[in-house]
Each structure stands twice: as structure tokens, then as C-alpha cells.
Amino acid sequence: MTKTVMMMMAQLTTATEQIDLTAEDSRCILLLDFRKAYDTVDRDFLYESMRLFGFTESFIDLICRIHTGTTATFVVNGGQSSALPVRSGIRQGCPLAPLLFLLVVEVLGLALKQDPSLKGLPVPGTVDRTHLFSAFVDDSTLFLDTAKQILHALGIIQAFGNLSGLHVQPAKSKLLFFEPGHLQSELCRYRHRALRRHYQVPWVRDRDRASGQQKLGSSDPDNSAPPPHCDAGGDKR
Structure with a gap:
């Protein structure tokens, strides 16, 4: 529970x-x-955290672009849903995700x-x-x-x-x-x-x-x- x-x-x-x-x-x-964990991270909080640790704005902008416009689809009973926008979380499978x-x-x-x-x-x-x-x-x-x-x-x-x-x-x-x-x-x-x-x-x-x-x-x-x-x-x- x-x-x-x-x-x-x-x-x-x-x-x-x-x-x-x-x-x-x-x-x-x-x-x-x-x-x-990976799916619930607030992306704005991630970008501000990167600024806190001294990352350059150009690198932060790159990470922002990677996470902009992400979508997800679901397969139910063999049928695939339409694309749904994903507004939070870190991209699964990305080598940078754990870091x-x-x-x-x-x-x-x-x-x-x-x-x-x-x-x-x-x-x-x-x-x-x-x-x-x-x-x-x-x-x-x-x-x-x-x-x-x-x-x-x-x-x-x-x-x-x-x-x-x-x-x-x-x-x-x-x-x-x-x-x-x-x-x-x-x-x-x-x-x-x-x-x-x-x-x-x-x-x-x-x-x-x-x-x-x-x-x-x-x-x-x-x-x-x-x-x-x-x-x-x-x-x-």
C-alpha cells in the first residue's frame, strides 16, 4: 500500500x-x-540544479533540448495509442540519465x-x-x-x-x-x-x-x- x-x-x-x-x-x-524516480523529476528543477553546480548555459540548453517535445505511446490489446506529451522526467536509456x-x-x-x-x-x-x-x-x-x-x-x-x-x-x-x-x-x-x-x-x-x-x-x-x-x-x- x-x-x-x-x-x-x-x-x-x-x-x-x-x-x-x-x-x-x-x-x-x-x-x-x-x-x-526517473519519470517524476521536475525538469525545471533539474536545470536549476545544473546551474547550482556551475554548468554552462550552453550545456544546460543542450540538456533542455534533449528533453523538449518528448512523447510516449501505449500498446493496449495490440493497438497503439496516439502520442502523449511527456512533461516531466529524465529520458530513459540516455547515457546521461543516471548522472x-x-x-x-x-x-x-x-x-x-x-x-x-x-x-x-x-x-x-x-x-x-x-x-x-x-x-x-x-x-x-x-x-x-x-x-x-x-x-x-x-x-x-x-x-x-x-x-x-x-x-x-x-x-x-x-x-x-x-x-x-x-x-x-x-x-x-x-x-x-x-x-x-x-x-x-x-x-x-x-x-x-x-x-x-x-x-x-x-x-x-x-x-x-x-x-x-x-x-x-x-x-x-
């Missing part, structure tokens, strides 16, 4: 209010997948890295050096020192999506906690059905519990039962 970033933020806000400081202090990793997409995503990386309230994970073997964000085509990864930074980071990602056309696909994104044991003990305090309603994520199965992995946006009916060793009771909401 696909959800908007706003719905993700609403779910995480409710959950964060219920989890105490122990769970919030856990380090975490957000594995982000952009929905229909152009990364230019757009780099703007998100800069916005996250320049925010003083976000702190990445420490880099082993270094002093006071952290790593916050990395991107490989349409798969981006956000490394957060504490889980309490998630909501603020998602706010930046949402603002970026509104400008660039790139929105996170919750069903294919994942949230991993470094201290799943602490998180699991805190989640067990609350009625499991209420948490499933707010989180919209499955409980961690035995094979996944060691990694602390939870999927965003899943509605697997097999996860309707409470986690092992958890009391299904509690205050009703």
Missing part, C-alpha cells in the same frame, strides 16, 4: 510520542526508494548535510567525522545518530520532493534500528493493534529481529498477531 510522505510523518509522529527516550536514542538507517538524476539527488544531500540539527553516524578510525547521506541512482540512504531525528529529516525530504517531483515510496523504503532490543521492549508496552494502525509496519519476524529491520508501508495480514512475549492488552486509544 503506497502512502505519501505526509502519511509517513503522521505515523512516525504518533509513534515517537509514545516511545520513551531509550528507543529514541537508538541509531538508525533510513533506506529510501524514490517512487518512479543527471544524481545531480538532482545531490541537492537533497546538501540540504540534509547543511542542517545543523542532523547528525550522521561516526566514521570508524576517524576523529569527529560522520557520514549522513549517500545515494546510488534512485536508492538513497540516510544515517542518523539518533532516531529522534527521523521526523525532521523526513520534513526536509518532503520539502525536497515538493520542489523536485521526487517522493519517497514507503512500501519499498526501510527503517533499521541499531538497538532493536530496546525498541522492541518499548513497543511492547502499547496495544499491538493500535501500533499497527499508527505505524502501518509489520512486527519484526524471528528471522529479521536480529537486524532490527522494519518495513515502511506494509500491510501484511500475517503480522496481525502481537510480537512474542508481548502483552496484547493495554489502554485502548
